[in-house]
Amino acid sequence: MSEIERGRGVALWSQISGILASEILKGQPRQGAQLPSAQELAARFDVNRHTVRRAIAALEERNLVRTEQGRGSFVQEQTMDYLISRRTRFAQNMRNLNVEADMEFLEEAREIAPPKVAQALGLGRHEYVYRIETLDHADGHVVDYSTAYFPVARFPDFPAVYRRLRSVTRALAEFGVADYERKHTRVSARLPDAHTARLMKQPASRPVLHVQSINVDTRGMPVQYGITRFSGDWVQLVLMAGH
Amino acid sequence: MSEIERGRGVALWSQISGILASEILKGQPRQGAQLPSAQELAARFDVNRHTVRRAIAALEERNLVRTEQGRGSFVQEQTMDYLISRRTRFAQNMRNLNVEADMEFLEEAREIAPPKVAQALGLGRHEYVYRIETLDHADGHVVDYSTAYFPVARFPDFPAVYRRLRSVTRALAEFGVADYERKHTRVSARLPDAHTARLMKQPASRPVLHVQSINVDTRGMPVQYGITRFSGDWVQLVLMAGH
DNA sequence: TTTCATTTGTTCGTATGTATA
DNA sequence: GTATACATACGAACAAATGAA
Numbered sequence A, B: 001m002s003e004i005e006r007g008r009g010v011a012l013w014s015q016i017s018g019i020l021a022s023e024i025l026k027g028q029p030r031q032g033a034q035l036p037s038a039q040e041l042a043a044r045f046d047v048n049r050h051t052v053r054r055a056i057a058a059l060e061e062r063n064l065v066r067t068e069q070g071r072g073s074f075v076q077e078q079t080m081d082y083l084i085s086r087r088t089r090f091a092q093n094m095r096n097l098n099v100e101a102d103m104e105f106l107e108e109a110r111e112i113a114p115p116k117v118a119q120a121l122g123l124g125r126h127e128y129v130y131r132i133e134t135l136d137h138a139d140g141h142v143v144d145y146s147t148a149y150f151p152v153a154r155f156p157d158f159p160a161v162y163r164r165l166r167s168v169t170r171a172l173a174e175f176g177v178a179d180y181e182r183k184h185t186r187v188s189a190r191l192p193d194a195h196t197a198r199l200m201k202q203p204a205s206r207p208v209l210h211v212q213s214i215n216v217d218t219r220g221m222p223v224q225y226g227i228t229r230f231s232g233d234w235v236q237l238v239l240m241a242g243h
Numbered sequence C: 001t002t003t004c005a006t007t008t009g010t011t012c013g014t015a016t017g018t019a020t021a
Numbered sequence D: 001g002t003a004t005a006c007a008t009a010c011g012a013a014c015a016a017a018t019g020a021a
Helices: A012-025 A038-045 A049-061 A090-097 A115-121 A158-165 A168-174 A194-199 B012-025 B038-045 B049-061 B090-097 B115-121 B158-165 B168-174 B194-199
Strands: A065-068 A072-075 A080-084 A101-112 A128-138 A141-151 A180-190 A208-217 A222-231 A235-240 B065-068 B072-075 B080-084 B101-112 B128-138 B141-151 B180-190 B208-217 B222-231 B235-240
Touching (some): A038 A049, A180 B180, B038 B049, B101 B158, B115 B222, B222 B235
Antiparallel strands (some): A208 A222
16 A cells, blocks of 8 residues: 555645645654654655655645754644733734634533632632633644633623534623733743643643632632643743733 | 640640641652541641641641642642742842842853854844853752853943942843833743753753843843743742733 | 441530620 | 639540542
8 A cells, every 4th residue: 555646736846745744733743853864754655855855845844844954854833822811812922823723622510619719700609610621633633721710690601602602702692791811920931730631631741830719800800710721832921012 | 845835825726837837848759649637637736636737727828838628738839939020120029028148150152153043133144142051049949040141342341330330220220221021922831951050050851931032222232131940839920811 | 229427517405604784 | 702704625426438358
């Protein structure tokens, strides 16, 4: 079985480029790792070295690969700049990055607010919150695994609205929260627990950015408390001055 | 010999709390480790379980201990909140935290700016920068390992001034930079390389917060490019809205 | 899946010490 | 000195969560 087909109307370099791109996006070889030499790739696909070079040039064009003269080609470290500002919106971030974003609902629950959550949201003891767990993908990668809490009293049946609109911003708007902003953000680096690593499809030995955040409405009342675990491999937080 | 004294005007729970606090601060038991059960502690101090509970409640209040129902009480992992804002100053941060800060100069060099550094500082190719490596301690722990770059042309003999004044802020002031602020900050989570792990006295398996920052003067000209690696165990970055 | 021991959390009651009007 | 309020300390019983058998 040959991986590529000749005379199918798709140039060989293009097919090879596609195969290598999908392998890289699947994480094999890893970021920063060296690609097989042009010679070896030529042998693998049974084409001329020039054809391989043309394929790699296409990958460089897509910023998936970086080649260094005399050393070899390497999988370009991809970092997605995730902008943190007073007005942080996931969807907007993804649009800015020009990637295909996709959200997956994992779980929703109605439960008594854990102490930390209650404190963050300014709730009393024994008050209820919705806990909503989501996975965000972009370009086929897991960007983050997020746990968000919303007070039940203020946002009855929030999960249903969120599911329907697929956006925190629009869901909150439906409850009359026209605008909200980050009150604060806490960032730490840690190793994911087994559950998190599995969900994020990454080894437990790779660190994640652990971000706790509180969003408040225009009157300063907390509307959302969230924990977002960003893939350390793919995401870099960017904090801008001003905004 | 009894560890606590009754009827001396100091409540039993307060004495017990003090003893446990000093043990924890000495690192025994260590961070994350489980405390003896309330039952065992009651036996050790020969008091009622309630009294021990009161003592532990005080430790929770001081954020030295975390207790989980059905599991036990654990020494709270201490994180130092490191405030990132437009006007981030290490010394100020440490003063706010009320800890003994201490800086150690590791290395200084005069070298041609690496491409990334040149770009960040707005320098041309082949321009020189000072590279200064420091270790910051607080309360006996390594807080961060920092590499800072300053353009040689604008700040001749910067390292000597920095060494003398032991403060970036004051050293820059001596060169006429009355004020500066963060242009931006990039944060990622990664595993330290062997060199970094050794310097920071932490295992290479524990992640660090990798922070790249650019400080600019009031006219917007970059004055410093830096890479700071914060101990993931001890430091949590806090990003406040507004300021 | 069930059972069981361990541990923390909560709520009674009782007694005593301490400060204050 | 007396009355009152409050914090401290102990005892017993039970509820709730956890983890291991």
